[in-house]
Amino acid sequence: xxxxxxxxxxxxxxxxxxxxxxxxxxxxxxxxxxxxxxxxxxxxxxxxxxxxxxxxxxxxxxxxxxxxxxxxxxxxxxxxxxxxxxxxxxxxxxxxxxxxxxxxxxxxxxxxxxxxxxxxxxxxxxxxxxxxxxxxxxxxxxxxxxxxxxxxxxxxxxxxxxxxxxxxxxxxxxxxxxxxxxxxxxxxxxxxxxxxxxxxxxxxxxxxxxxxxxxxxxxxxxxxxxxxxxxxxxxxxxxxxxxxxxxxxxxxxxxxxxxxxxxxxxxxxxxxxxxxxxxxxxxxxxxxxxxxxxxxxxxxxxxxxxxxxxxxxxxxxxxxxxxxxxxxxxxxxxxxxxxxxxxxxxxxxxxxxxxxxxxxxxxxxxxxxxxxxxxxxxxxxxxxxxxxxxxxxxxxxxxxxxxxxxxxxxxxxxxxxxxxxxxxxxxxxxxxxxxxxxxxxxxxxxxxxxxxxxxxxxxxxxxxxxxx
Amino acid sequence: xxxxxxxxxxxxxxxxxxxxxxxxxxxxxxxxxxxxxxxxxxxxxxxxxxxxxxxxxxxxxxxxxxxxxxxxxxxxxxxxxxxxxxxxxxxxxxxxxxxxxxxxxxxxxxxxxxxxxxxxxxxxxxxxxxxxxxxxxxxxxxxxxxxxxxxxxxxxxxxxxxxxxxxxxxxxxxxxxxxxxxxxxxxxxxxxxxxxxxxxxxxxxxxxxxxxx
Ligand code: SF4
Numbered sequence: 001x002x003x004x005x006x007x008x009x010x011x012x013x014x015x016x017x018x019x020x021x022x023x024x025x026x027x028x029x030x031x032x033x034x035x036x037x038x039x040x041x042x043x044x045x046x047x048x049x050x051x052x053x054x055x056x057x058x059x060x061x062x063x064x065x066x067x068x069x070x071x072x073x074x075x076x077x078x079x080x081x082x083x084x085x086x087x088x089x090x091x092x093x094x095x096x097x098x099x100x101x102x103x104x105x106x107x108x109x110x111x112x113x114x115x116x117x118x119x120x121x122x123x124x125x126x127x128x129x130x131x132x133x134x135x136x137x138x139x140x141x142x143x144x145x146x147x148x149x150x151x152x153x154x155x156x157x158x159x160x161x162x163x164x165x166x167x168x169x170x171x172x173x174x175x176x177x178x179x180x181x182x183x184x185x186x187x188x189x190x191x192x193x194x195x196x197x198x199x200x201x202x203x204x205x206x207x208x209x210x211x212x213x214x215x216x217x218x219x220x221x222x223x224x225x226x227x228x229x230x231x232x233x234x235x236x237x238x239x240x241x242x243x244x245x246x247x248x249x250x251x252x253x254x255x256x257x258x259x260x261x262x263x264x265x266x267x268x269x270x271x272x273x274x275x276x277x278x279x280x281x282x283x284x285x286x287x288x289x290x291x292x293x294x295x296x297x298x299x300x301x302x303x304x305x306x307x308x309x310x311x312x313x314x315x316x317x318x319x320x321x322x323x324x325x326x327x328x329x330x331x332x333x334x335x336x337x338x339x340x341x342x343x344x345x346x347x348x349x350x351x352x353x354x355x356x357x358x359x360x361x362x363x364x365x366x367x368x369x370x371x372x373x374x375x376x377x378x379x380x381x382x383x384x385x386x387x388x389x390x391x392x393x394x395x396x397x398x399x400x401x402x403x404x405x406x407x408x409x410x411x412x413x414x415x416x417x418x419x420x421x422x423x424x425x426x427x428x429x430x431x432x433x434x435x436x437x438x439x440x441x442x443x444x445x446x447x448x449x450x451x452x453x454x455x456x457x458x459x460x461x462x463x464x465x466x467x468x
Numbered sequence: 469x470x471x472x473x474x475x476x477x478x479x480x481x482x483x484x485x486x487x488x489x490x491x492x493x494x495x496x497x498x499x500x501x502x503x504x505x506x507x508x509x510x511x512x513x514x515x516x517x518x519x520x521x522x523x524x525x526x527x528x529x530x531x532x533x534x535x536x537x538x539x540x541x542x543x544x545x546x547x548x549x550x551x552x553x554x555x556x557x558x559x560x561x562x563x564x565x566x567x568x569x570x571x572x573x574x575x576x577x578x579x580x581x582x583x584x585x586x587x588x589x590x591x592x593x594x595x596x597x598x599x600x601x602x603x604x605x606x607x608x609x610x611x612x613x614x615x616x617x618x619x620x621x622x623x624x625x626x627x628x629x630x631x632x633x634x635x636x637x638x639x640x641x642x643x644x645x646x647x648x649x650x651x652x653x654x655x656x657x658x659x660x661x662x663x664x665x666x667x668x669x670x671x672x673x674x675x676x677x678x679x680x681x
Contacts, residue, residue, distance in 0.1 A: 016663055016664055016667040021642040023642055025657060027667055030678075039501035040503045055681070056679065056680045056681045079500070079523065080499050083501055144583055145559060146583060146586065147587075149586075151654065155657075156654060158657055158664055160642075164582075195486075195552065195553045198553070198582060199582065230582045230583060255677045256677075319484070413490075413558075414495060415499065432490070432558075434491065435490070435513060436494060436513045437495075
């Protein structure tokens with residue numbers, strides 16, 4: 001018999017029933033809930049008079065709308081406030097544990113899940129948010145769902161799904177100095193495109209991925225969705241297991257031993273077959289910067305803005321032309337000459353403690369450039385914030401001229417007050433550079449935390465490798 | 469959920485690839501706790517010249533006359549014709565809600581992002597996949613012919629042009645069944661409550677650390 005992939009194993013372990021039409025009813029172990037995609041689901045539940053299937057499988061937090069400045073007066077915007085209060089009320093009514101705005105553990109849903117040990121290896125993890133793929137970094141099957149599916153999980157603890165195809169992206173070789181998980185995943189997306197993983201569950205493998213810390217692996221899986229894949233995942237190893245030891249929701253004592261034994265099998269069998277395979281060499285990867293309005297529009301920092309006239313595919317060419325116009329860039333411009341207005345270090349891609357340490361190392365003892373109107377650091381969770389403050393990172397940022405904010409999604413999607421003004425250009429550690437994503441008319445360039453920090457000091461993009 | 473059987477409707481050609489869900493419905497409108505009312509804000513950034521916020525009177529805003537949706541000949545369109553990877557980006561179900569609220573009942577494109585595709589069915593919006601050449605042809609005909617209408621027949625899985633040309637499309641049998649009958653997934657899953665409970669019992673034994681109650 002042919003071997004199984006990690007995805008096959010996770011899938012098979014959660015099948016409740018096979019339907020005649022080839023779909024399956026799949027059991028969901030963990031459901032993470034936030035304020036934006038859940039109100040209509042709770043409303044649906046209420047209207048149909050349905051109960052929650054399993055209260056303890058749910059964990060909620062508020063992240064998209066919350067202010068990152070002083071919270072003592074609550075949320076000013078009445079529409080945002082109502083949405084956050086609606087989540088508080090729904091969690092209260094249904095008995096769901098919620099890390100509300102004033103809770104020390106509050107943060108971005110994809111940061112707090114693993115931080116609490118609420119997502120664990122071998123689980124199926126869903127959330128009404130496409131970056132749920134992040135949790136796949138721990139050998140879990142994790143993917144984003146829509147609001148109807150949120151309601152479906154609340155009511156039945158299951159989803160009706162069709163199995164995706166298997167794809168493996170291997171990155172091999174030693175990680176070159178100055179290269180981070182973010183550069184690796186941007187390079188992958190540059191290689192396979194934003195639809196490269198569509199219809200597939202992607203396993204990231206190879207010696208480079210194994211060298212990454214679990215936090216780096218989360219960054220890679222986080223952006224699987226930007227490569228078109230609903231789920232990204234990485235096999236369990238000792239780093240994974242060590243990460244969960246002692247976390248609040250992780251098992252302890254005898255249960256811990258039992259769980260660890262079960263997790264050993266969470267890797268693809270050597271003879272497993274993949275429908276699609278791609279391999280990259282770590283040695284070829286340089287610090288990455290996006291130039292356009294799609295994450296696949298990415299080049300190395302020592303590169304230039306590409307020329308649409310050299311693109312043969314007419315649809316792609318038009319896309320490039322539109323992006324250049326929106327981004328106000330000319331073909332052939334060196335990426336290093338691009339001047340910036342704002343710097344955003346945060347989001348579920350890059351707001352964990354390692355990310356903040358990497359950025360702090362670059363800015364230590366320096367000042368942000370005169371042309372930078374705002375540089376902000378938004379920790380991924382309250383606990384990340386506390387840890388960073390313990391290490392004195394907040395001081396390093398503040399002394400350099402950064403703002404040190406409270407946790408949330410913030411300028412990743414600008415649903416709260418943090419946003420780009422029309423025409424402003426930003427180096428951002430988030431995951432999407434779509435038109436208007438960080439504010440109407442705003443221009444986003446995606447980079448790693450170290451690259452964003454270096455850009456803040458220089459006022460334009462610089463190659464972090466030259467700072468070493 | 470509204471049933472979907474056949475539809476003959478005006479076609480709106482949106483000639484762009486990779487239209488993301490941020491473009492379909494901008495984030496400021498996601499603050500709503502309702503499923504309806506998103507229609508006036510479909511493609512907000514492209515459609516209006518001034519920035520929009522929830523609660524505004526959108527009929528008073530400055531229209532972008534260059535955007536296709538604002539051209540009088542496409543008023544009342546029910547079928548959106550577009551390019552590859554439509555609906556990429558965030559999982560927001562507000563994207564199909566906004567399309568439906570505007571009046572779109574079917575989308576035709578060579579490919580879709582997975583979550584958007586899935587979300588559409590759950591709301592009675594039919595995402596049709598046609599070959600790239602067929603889409604190209606429909607773009608040409610739509611742009612050349614004011615009042616261009618297509619007929620979508622879900623039962624026979626066909627799109628028919630005014631000149632009688634037919635394009636077959638594939639659709640999952642279960643999804644088709646749900647759309648044609650306006651069925652709600654939760655109701656269907658509830659028919660298998662015993663199986664879910666049996667599975668849960670097994671899982672509790674195999675992986676007790678996943679259950680705190
Ligand atoms: S940080 Fe950004 S990408 Fe992540 S969940 Fe929040 S809004 Fe979504």
